[in-house]
Amino acid sequence: MAQKPRIPKGTRDFSPEQVAKRNYIFSTIKSNFERFGFQPIETPSFELSETLLGKYGEEGDRLIFKILNSGDKVKKADLQALESGNLARFSNSLSEKALRYDLTVPFARYVVQHQNDIDFPFKRYQIQPVWRADRPQKGRFQEFYQCDADVVGSKSLWQEVEFIQLYDAVFTDLKLNGVTIKINNRKILSGIAEVIGASDKLIDFTVALDKLDKIGEEKVKEEMLNKGIPQEGIDKLQPLFSLTGTFESQIQTLKSILSTSEDGLKGIEELEFIxxxxxxxxxQTANLQLDVTLARGLNYYTGAIFEVSAPEGVQMGSIGGGGRYDDLTGIFGLKDVSGVGISFGLDRIYLVLEELNLFPETVSNNIDVLFINFGEAEGLYSLKAIKELRANNVAAELYPDAAKMKKQMNYANKRQVPFVVMVGEQEMNDNIYKLKNMNSGEQFNLSLDELIDKF
Known part of the structure; x- marks a missing residue:
């Protein structure tokens, strides 16, 4: 007996209805990207391993899907590393390419590679799939789309202001009101690390702090201790774990905590401007909120960092995020090119819209009218009308087989087709088309011109 076909964990098939709903989100995001002046680019689905590795921190590197070498390149495998138990070095020796982990690092590579053809500041958007060897769970997949917009070549904070407005515009158009755009600044986190005596452990500090909403305060403190951050320093963090209030009141508290940190005060100044x-x-509909525990575990952020959470009452992780990176292109040899960007989490946005029943009913309508097939002559007569309807941007289709009427009407119902056209010998003699509204049951005898006008 043949084994039942299946797909890998963390991946999905999409039905026509799901694809239609995803395309609705894509088109909403894309139209706003273009309204805000962003231009589209695309990059390969896989990059050289050297392009990706070392750009996302230790945790990110572990989640990169590597592509095994083939042919004679397999001979380059470091068997000595395997024998000594150094599995990371051994796996790297088997692979020279990897699936992209996000769209930001490939974008940085693109900018450096094409710098002579780019007009700066360069505003690009990119909507493509990425891959991460993460543990699959609700809203988290191993293959998923990212929808990114970035600006490189400008240090102006007006870009951060524009990105907040862009988030607001997209979620307003999706009717997803009440999302919270959380903001922090990496300089503030650096300042906090400095104040608690953990400047040399900034990465460990931010990675642990970023998990606060997932594992809770005590577990975060425990992780910091395990990473070598002193208890005395962790105790100084206590006011941050319970910091609440308005944007302005939190800023005043931070000014007091970070009064001795030049870096921290610079971060506060940037947040005040925004x-x-x-x-x-x-x-329009979103809320801007300061969250000093927001860290986002990616190493390349240097200024403002963003994370978007769904409206209150919806159990979902972040549905967007991003931030400022002052020298990401420096890793590829192009120094002093500042950038800032944001990303939309398509899959999680889809789940939120589904849960809140926010998809328009018209999204899933794949055709406007189905022509019932009564035979060869009737089919040809129908196709002449279908050709004209399609020329007028009406989605029309002929049922392919001259099957029983009941079967064809059931097909129309299952596909939720709003209208059907029935053409028999009498209609052909009278040069008309019988149009039926599938919702009301009303029927109309129409000429071809009248049929086109009806739609």
Missing amino acids: DKAISSLQL
Whole structure:
């Protein structure tokens, strides 16, 4: 007996209805990207391993899907590393390419490689799949799409202001009101690390802090201790774990905590600029909130960092995130090119819209009208009308077989087709088409011009 076919964990098949709903999200995001002046690019699905490794921190590197070498390149395998138990070095020797982990590092590579053809500041958007060897769970997959927008070549904080407005515009168009755009600044985190005597462990500190909403305060403190951050320093963090209030009141508390840190005060100054601008411009439906425990575990952020959470009452991880990176292109040899970008989590946004029943009913309608097939002559007569309807941007289709009427009407119902056209010998003699509204049951005898006008 043949084994039942299946797909790998962390991947999915998508039905026509699901694809239609995903395309609705894609088109909403894309139209806003373009309204804000971003241009599309695409990069390969896999990169050289050297392009990706070392850019996401130790945890990120472990989640990169590597592509095994083939042919004679297999001979390069480091068997000595295997024998000595150094599995990381052994696996690296078997692979020279890897599936992209995100769209930001490939974008940095693109900018450096094509720097002579790019006009700076360069605003790009990219909507493509990425892959991560993560443990699959609700809203987290091993293959998923990212929808990114970035600006490189400008240090202006107006870019951060624009990205907050972009988030607000997209979620307003999706009718997803009440999302929270959390913001922090990596300089503030550096300042906190400095104040608690953990500057040399900034990465360990931020990776642990970023898990606060997932594992809780005590587990975060425990992880910091295990990473060598002193108890005395962790005790100084206590005010941060319970820091609440308005944006402005939190800023005042931070000014007191970070009064001795030049880096920390610079981060506060940047946040104040962004908050003042947004308060003046006002958001449509989103909320801007300062969250000093927001760290986002990626090493390349240097300034503002963003994370978007779903409306209150929806149990879902972040549905967007991003931040400022002052020298990401420096890893590829192009120094002093500052950038900032954000990403939309398509799959999680889909799940939130589904849970809140926010997809428009029209999204899943794949055709406007189905022509019932009564035979060869009737089919040809119908196809002449279908050709004209399609030329007028009406999605029309002929049922391929001259099957029983009941079967064809059941097909129309299952596909939720709003109209069917029935053409028999009498209709052909009268040069008309019998149109039936599948919701109301009403029927109309129409000429071809009238049929086109009806749609």
